[in-house]
Amino acid sequence: MTTILVTGGTGTLGRHVTELLRADGHEVRVLSRHTVPYAVDLREGGTGLDAALVGVDTVVHCASRPRGGDERAARNLIAAARQAGVGHLVYISIVGVDRVPLGYYRTKLAVERLIEESGLGWTILRTTQFHDLVLKLLEAVAKLPVMPLPAGVSDQPIEVTEVAARLAGLAAGAPAGRVADMGGPEVRTFPELARAYLRASGRRRPVVSVPLAGKAYRGMRAGGHLTPANAVGKVTFEEFLTGRFGA
Template identity: 80%
Template structure:
């Protein structure tokens, strides 16, 4: 059984991928800017070859909306080619080819770099993690009202389920672009906002605010959703209940308190 390296292995997704792979008996290396002994900043690549020595598969979870993903991917691909890595698994986002957001464009460019690399590769696109939706709503709730973009829905997915899928892909042969993975429900942002307010015991009017721009139009059109691939099970209410310790789903909206199921899909 060859060694598997996880980039961003201390992050929101990467740490769960590491845990799952180790639970399955794999030898796992964690690479991040501060993890010892493989502290590597992929944007400059210093120390990368040593971290990749003897590695058969890389799961590339490291990413940042602040920029640098394409340069980091180029360094990682070059290092993987030099050291004989046979399989590169990449986590991407549903809609990177449909929503003209700068970060999405970068993720799409990385997908294309990997496809052209000559390495064996697998790419999984998922919808946003529950954690990301929560951070967005927490930021919005700092105001006297809770504003959300008008006409936008989301399909949040449980990060541990994504980690399970990535671990399974890493233990398998390269598969190219695999089917997308989305959460169990497509929910409007006001509905998700009200679930958050119930779970935290916060009182705020929820206000839908129209925005401008091509990216906003892409989100309104549902370019980031994959209702035909609603294979996730954990709902937003269940995530909130674990986080805040309240029975968040008892007075919820569509699907509140349910476990979800096939039919509806972060970074």
């Protein structure tokens, strides 16, 4: 079995990837800013990163900070991985990073390009948004007297453990380049998702569709962040909510 380093290995996705790889018999190192013995801030790099990569065959790059620094972190990781002789770099990205001009999406696309040009063997998987993120957004909006949601926008949420299983399988294999996108089982409008959340949580809120402006909004109205042809996920949003709130 191989030695695999998972960056962001304590996060929503990374912890599941770590568990699956260990269960499959791989030696797995978890790198995050606060996890001993590989407590490393990828934005800073340095000797801690170099030490974490000694003897590593594959890196699964799950670490990400929407508030910035991902490109610098990727450059540091790539440079250290090349020096350590890592053979395979696996990256998790987002469906639509090349079609929806959100700032965070542009950053994810820039990291993809860095990996493609790194000289390392690489695999990139793009997925739709996790159920967990959609729930977090709806919970935040439900704090208001009404739930304002972007008019005409749908989503295709996917279960994070299904993504973790796919990512772990890719990490155990050879570099595959850009693999097929991975989407949740259903494309749902935001009002539908909100009403499902309200039923599951027992809350009552009016749901209001609000027209927005801008290129990113137009990209999402056009479905640039969706992949209905790759609706390979199995767990629906309602099933996810049942797991969180009970039947």
